[in-house]
Every structure is written in structure tokens, then in C-alpha cells.
Amino acid sequence: MGASGDVRYEDPWYDALASGWGESGSLSTPVVEVPTARREREDGAVAAAQVYLEVQRSAAFQEVRGRYRRFVVPATVGFFLWYVGYVVTATTAPDFMARPVAGAVNVALLAGLGQFLSTFLLTWAYARHARLRRDRAALEVRWDTQELTREARGGGGAW
Amino acid sequence: MTGNHQTLALLLFSAFVAVTLGITTWVSRERRGSAEEFYAGGRLFTPMENGFAIAGDYMSAASFLGISGLIALFGYDGLLYSVGFLVAWLVVLFLVAELVRNCGRFTLADVVAARMTERPVRIAAGTSSVTVSVLYLVAQMVGAGSLVALLLGKTGEAAQAWTVIGVGALMVIYVSWGGMRATTWIQIVKAVLLLGGTVTLTVLVLVRFHGDVDRLLLTAAERSGHGAAFLAPGLKYGGDWTARCDFMSLGLALVLGTAGLPHILSRFYTVPTARAARRSVVWSIGLIGGFYLMTIVLGFGAAAIVGSDAVRRSNAAGNTAVPLLALDLGGGADSTGGTVLFAIVAAVAFATILAVVAGITLASSASVAHDLYASLRRKHAAARSEVAVARIAAVGIGAIAIGLGLLARDLNVAFLVGLAFAVAASANLPVLLYSLFWRGFTTRGAVWAVYGGLVPALVLVLLSPVVSGSPQSLFPDVDFQFFPLQNPGLVSIPLGFLAGWLGTVTSTEVADEAKHAETEVRSLTGAGAA
Numbered sequence: 001m002g003a004s005g006d007v008r009y010e011d012p013w014y015d016a017l018a019s020g021w022g023e024s025g026s027l028s029t030p031v032v033e034v035p036t037a038r039r040e041r042e043d044g045a046v047a048a049a050q051v052y053l054e055v056q057r058s059a060a061f062q063e064v065r066g067r068y069r070r071f072v073v074p075a076t077v078g079f080f081l082w083y084v085g086y087v088v089t090a091t092t093a094p095d096f097m098a099r100p101v102a103g104a105v106n107v108a109l110l111a112g113l114g115q116f117l118s119t120f121l122l123t124w125a126y127a128r129h130a131r132l133r134r135d136r137a138a139l140e141v142r143w144d145t146q147e148l149t150r151e152a153r154g155g156g157g158a159w
Numbered sequence: 160m161t162g163n164h165q166t167l168a169l170l171l172f173s174a175f176v177a178v179t180l181g182i183t184t185w186v187s188r189e190r191r192g193s194a195e196e197f198y199a200g201g202r203l204f205t206p207m208e209n210g211f212a213i214a215g216d217y218m219s220a221a222s223f224l225g226i227s228g229l230i231a232l233f234g235y236d237g238l239l240y241s242v243g244f245l246v247a248w249l250v251v252l253f254l255v256a257e258l259v260r261n262c263g264r265f266t267l268a269d270v271v272a273a274r275m276t277e278r279p280v281r282i283a284a285g286t287s288s289v290t291v292s293v294l295y296l297v298a299q300m301v302g303a304g305s306l307v308a309l310l311l312g313k314t315g316e317a318a319q320a321w322t323v324i325g326v327g328a329l330m331v332i333y334v335s336w337g338g339m340r341a342t343t344w345i346q347i348v349k350a351v352l353l354l355g356g357t358v359t360l361t362v363l364v365l366v367r368f369h370g371d372v373d374r375l376l377l378t379a380a381e382r383s384g385h386g387a388a389f390l391a392p393g394l395k396y397g398g399d400w401t402a403r404c405d406f407m408s409l410g411l412a413l414v415l416g417t418a419g420l421p422h423i424l425s426r427f428y429t430v431p432t433a434r435a436a437r438r439s440v441v442w443s444i445g446l447i448g449g450f451y452l453m454t455i456v457l458g459f460g461a462a463a464i465v466g467s468d469a470v471r472r473s474n475a476a477g478n479t480a481v482p483l484l485a486l487d488l489g490g491g492a493d494s495t496g497g498t499v500l501f502a503i504v505a506a507v508a509f510a511t512i513l514a515v516v517a518g519i520t521l522a523s524s525a526s527v528a529h530d531l532y533a534s535l536r537r538k539h540a541a542a543r544s545e546v547a548v549a550r551i552a553a554v555g556i557g558a559i560a561i562g563l564g565l566l567a568r569d570l571n572v573a574f575l576v577g578l579a580f581a582v583a584a585s586a587n588l589p590v591l592l593y594s595l596f597w598r599g600f601t602t603r604g605a606v607w608a609v610y611g612g613l614v615p616a617l618v619l620v621l622l623s624p625v626v627s628g629s630p631q632s633l634f635p636d637v638d639f640q641f642f643p644l645q646n647p648g649l650v651s652i653p654l655g656f657l658a659g660w661l662g663t664v665t666s667t668e669v670a671d672e673a674k675h676a677e678t679e680v681r682s683l684t685g686a687g688a689a
Contacts, residue, residue, distance in 0.1 A: 064683055
């Protein structure tokens with residue numbers, strides 16, 4: 001394992017951080033700059049910000065975002081309601097929860113185990129959905145964005 | 160307790176301390192002292208390693224001792240903790256892990272500050288992160304204390320205090336020497352030990368009942384003295400509406416709190432990509448889910464084999480149910496098997512506490528150095544190295560946690576963790592979700608969201624029966640109790656979200672469209688991720 005696994009380049013995101021000073025280790029690859037090019041670089045930062053707006057409006061990104069939201073929103077609403085329903089039922093209707101089902105097992109125990117089961121299933125479904133439907137598209141948008149950002153900065157980034 | 164227990168447990172525990180100190184020295188031998196290295200372990204852990212480390216961070220003494228203890232005393236009502244603690248991971252997996260990995264560097268404040276005026280936001284998020292961490296640390300310290308009290312019996316008052324101090328000192332060493340890399344390896348070792356111990360005990364419980372879960376449950380119900388009611392909700396949180404609201408409050412805090420815990424968030428930065436962060440969460444959900452299923456068996460097992468009354472006599476809060484169970488499963492107090500198993504469980508629990516404490520201390524020292532110090536230091540003061548500040552902060556946080564840990568030693572560990580979760584869910588989660596998903600979110604909204612959740616949560620705890628006004632309170636002699644619930648989540652979490660919304664709609668500042676675009680694109684694609 002070596003630090004080479006990390007791809008780093010200059011980025012206004014980090015320039016804005018309070019902790020940009022101090023030791024940032026391998027991150028502090030110095031950018032070779034012509035002194036007079038300062039204004040040009042500021043223009044570059046503005047252009048780079050513009051890149052993100054463009055990418056956000058692009059069909060490719062909207063597709064990635066849409067796929068993410070179409071899975072996450074219903075799934076989150078679903079498991080949250082199921083969990084809240086479980087907690088509320090346990091507090092307001094203990095008699096119902098105490099109803100025996102088989103042997104010592106009652107509704108409450110089944111519901112509790114059901115929560116475990118649904119959590120495992122949703123985890124599996126999410127990981128599968130992300131792997132098959134989102135990862136590749138997201139990676140493409142990522143490379144395109146980074147390419148555009150670099151161009152916007154006049155190719156001066158420290159790759 | 161006989162001397163054998165103590166000697167063996169101390170030996171095993173010393174072995175763990177020696178191994179972990181060895182790890183700390185080993186991994187820090189080539190330390191460069193960079194912030195990347197100290198806070199994020201170089202970001203080169205694999206998903207499986209990080210999954211084990213997350214599980215190690217999360218399966219605290221509170222779960223191992225506290226939840227099983229609550230189940231042993233109150234039956235089904237203790238099980239709610241397990242369910243809440245697990246379901247919470249769906250929030251982390253769906254809404255937080257990948258996005259936070261993609262657009263932050265070390266702390267929660269990184270994600271929020273990227274879109275906002277940096278200074279106030281960073282101070283707010285840093286403050287709440289440190290507060291949550293200290294509350295969580297106290298819970299772990301209390302766990303350490305009650306373990307020692309059990310080991311040394313009534314004579315252990317001084318020993319209990321010294322343990323808390325010793326645990327604090329050790330964690331400071333781990334964190335300041337080894338940073339995230341050492342902390343992560345300690346978590347992994349501990350997760351394996353804890354899972355090993357839990358699996359062993361679970362198998363022994365099931366063997367005792369010949370694999371007949373039904374009989375285990377029936378015996379537990381019978382020996383608890385509550386009959387069938389033991390297996391249904393209501394024993395702890397039944398009765399009047401105050402108790403029921405407390406239960407809902409706790410449930411809400413548990414499910415929403417995990418995604419706001421600073422030491423969990425900082426774990427996502429130790430892997431190279433968002434995809435790796437997702438896969439580590441999947442690993443950890445598997446491990447944590449299995450673990451909680453086993454704590455349920457251990458809890459009912461303790462009620463069935465040891466008996467609820469015996470558990471209550473040993474520790475009124477139930478924290479010692481599992482060690483007692485181990486003693487019995489091994490063959491009783493005077494047998495070799497009992498002694499060995501008891502010692503192993505005690506040592507594993509110690510290891511658990513130590514590792515979790517190290518993880519939280521690291522996360523909070525990161526918040527102090529990276530967020531608070533960087534924002535608050537005077538412009539002309541010499542820029543001390545951020546990592547050096549983090550090391551000093553670890554010592555300070557250790558001292559605070561030791562002090563509070565000694566003060567709060569009679570409270571149930573799982574319950575204390577419930578409080579930490581409530582504060583995390585009120586102060587950290589709203590600001591995090593708004594920053595990631597709300598286009599119009601502004602600086603004022605962010606600051607209000609943090610304080611609007613943090614302050615009510617803390618004030619409500621201060622005014623609750625936990626602190627004053629009842630015999631079980633921290634200060635039983637005074638009464639300034641005003642708020643009836645023990646857990647503030649039901650009120651303070653909505654307040655945090657409300658304050659964030661209110662701050663945003665009342666602010667004159669218009670949200671920066673470009674920065675929102677940047678956050679959104681980066682969080683979902685990983686463009687420009689550290």
C-alpha cells in the first residue's frame with residue numbers, strides 16, 4: 001500500500017478550508033505558478049465553479065441523481081415508517097404485541113426480528129442497486145467533471 | 160469474587176493492552192505526522208477492514224453489557240435498543256456514508272462548511288461534535304467502572320476510580336501516538352475478540368437449552384418473575400404516558416443518532432472511495448446485526464440462567480448481566496471453567512471500552528483541532544501544527560471524560576448512550592442532511608440547526624429526572640426537574656430540524672447556487688474527492 005493510490009489535484013474546495021495551512025502531507029504538492037498568472041488563476045476558479053453548475057444541469061448527472069433518489073427516497077420513507085410504526089405500536093398497543101403466535105413467540109418478538117430482517121434485505125438491495133445501476137454512470141460523470149475542471153483552470157492543475 | 164477471577168482477567172487484559180500498544184508502536188513507526196495520516200489513517204483501509212473497525216467502534220460496552228443487562232432485567236423493552244441501533248445503519252448507508260466520504264475530508268464540519276461562510280459553521284459543528292463525543296465517552300467510562308466494581312466487589316471503590324483513570328490514560332496514548340491508523344487496528348482486533356466472545360457465549364446458552372429457543376424464552380419469562388409480560392413491551396416503558404413517550408423518544412434518538420456520531424462519520428474517511436465506504440457499511444451492518452441478535456440471546460439467557468434478581472443485586476442497572484452469565488455458563492463461581500469464561504468476558508469488555516474510547520477521543524480531538532482551533536485561533540498567533548493541537552486536545556478530552564465518568568458511575572450504560580444519540584440526532588443530523596440535500600440552505604440555517612438542536616437537547620437533559628428530582632438522579636438531593644422525559648430526542652430532534660429551516664427562511668443571504676451544485680455533483684459522483 002502506498003500513497004500513490006490517492007489522486008490529488010489542486011481544488012478551490014480545499015483552498016476554502018480553514019485548515020488549508022499546516023501540514024497536509026502529500027496534499028501539498030506545490031503548484032508551479034508564474035507570478036503574473038494570478039488573475040488568470042482566479043478567473044480559472046470562477047470557471048471551475050461554473051463547471052459544477054454545468055455538470056449539475058447535464059443529462060448524465062441528472063440520470064445518476066435520479067437513480068439514486070428513486071431508490072433512496074421510497075426506501076428511506078418505507079423503513080422509517082415501518083420502524084416508527086413498530087415503536088408506536090409497542091408503546092400504545094402492548095396487548096396486541098403480547099399476543100402469542102407460536103409457543104413463547106409473540107407478535108412483539110416477530111416484529112423485532114422482522115426489523116432485523118428488513119434491515120438486512122434493504123442493505124442488500126441498496127448495495128446491489130448502487131453497484132449495478134449507479135457506480136459506472138457516476139464514475140463517468142466524475143471523470144468528465146474533473147476533466148472539465150482542469151480545463152477551466154487552464155490545465156494548470158497539479159495532477 | 161475470588162482472587163482467581165481477578166488475576167486471570169487482569170492477565171488477559173494486560174495481554175490486550177500489550178498487543179494494542181505493540182500495534183500502536185508498529186503502525187506509527189513511519190509516521191509522517193500529516194493530518195491525512197493522523198485523522199484518516201492515510202485513507203487506505205480496505206472495506207472489510209473498515210467494516211470491522213466500524214463495527215468495533217459501534218459495538219460498545221453499552222451494547223455488550225448494557226443492552227443484555229436491560230433485556231435481563233426488563234425483557235422485551237431492552238430489545239428496542241438492539242433494533243434501534245441496527246435500523247439506524249440504514250440512515251447511514253442510504254443518506255450519509257457515500258456522500259460524506261465524497262465531499263468531506265476529516266470531520267462533519269468539512270461537509271457543511273464547504274457550502275457556507277466557514278467560520279461560524281465550523282465552530283458550531285465542532286462544538287456539537289465534541290459535546291456528543293464527551294457524552295459518549297462518559298458512557299464508556301461508566302461501563303469500565305462497573306466492570307471493575309464487579310471484579311473487585313465492594314472493596315473496589317478506589318479501584319473503580321483508578322480504572323477509569325487508567326482507561327483514560329491508555330486511550331490518550333493510543334490516540335496521540337498512533338492516530339487513526341493505530342486506532343483502526345485496535346478496533347479491528349477488538350471487534351474480532353468481541354464477536355468471538357459473543358459467539359461463544361451465545362452457543363453455550365443455546366447448548367444449555369439444547370437449541371430450544373422456545374424453552375429459553377419461557378424459562379427467562381418464568382425466572383424474571385414477570386411471566387409472559389417479560390416477553391412483551393411495557394415492563395420498563397409501560398404504564399403512564401410519560402414512560403411511553405420516553406420510549407418513543409429513545410426510539411427516535413437511536414435511529415437518527417448514529418448518522419450524527421462524529422467517530423462513525425470520521426471512519427468513512429479512512430477508505431479510498433465512496434464505493435469502499437458503502438462496502439464498509441455493508442460489512443458493518445452484517446457484523447453489527449449478527450452481534451445484536453446474539454445480545455438478545457445473551458440477555459434472555461442471563462434472565463433464564465442467572466435470574467433477573469441476581470442480576471439486579473449485582474448491579475442495579477443490569478450492566479453486569481453478561482459477566483455473571485459467563486460465570487454460570489462456565490460451571491459456576493468455584494469452577495475453573497467459570498473463572499476462565501468470566502475472566503475472558505471481563506477482558507473482552509475492557510478491550511471494548513478501551514477501543515471505543517480511543518475511537519471517540521480521536522474523532523473529538525479532530526473536531527477540536529481541525530474545526531475549533533483552526534477557526535478560533537487568533538490571526539497573529541503562531542500557527543501551531545494541527546496534529547500537535549489534536550494530540551493536546553486528546554489529553555484534555557480524556558481528562559474531562561474521566562471526571563464525568565467518575566461522577567456518573569451509577570447510571571445504566573445503554574441509557575447514557577441513548578442520551579449521546581439524542582444529542583447527535585438533534586445537533587448533527589439536521590445540519591448534515593440539509594447541507595447535502597437542500598438547495599436553499601444558508602449559513603444562518605446551518606448555525607441555527609446545530610445550536611437549535613444542541614441547546615434544547617442539553618437543557619432538557621439538565622431539567623430531566625436524570626439529573627435531579629428522583630432517587631436515581633445524579634443529584635438526588637436537589638430538585639430542579641422540569642422536563643418529564645429522560646431522553647430529550649422526541650422534542651429536541653424536531654427542534655433541530657425546525658431551527659435549521661427557520662434560520663434559512665429568515666436569512667437575507669441567498670444560498671450560493673454554484674456551491675450547492677458543487678456539493679451535489681461531488682457528493683454523488685466523487686469528483687474531486689480527497
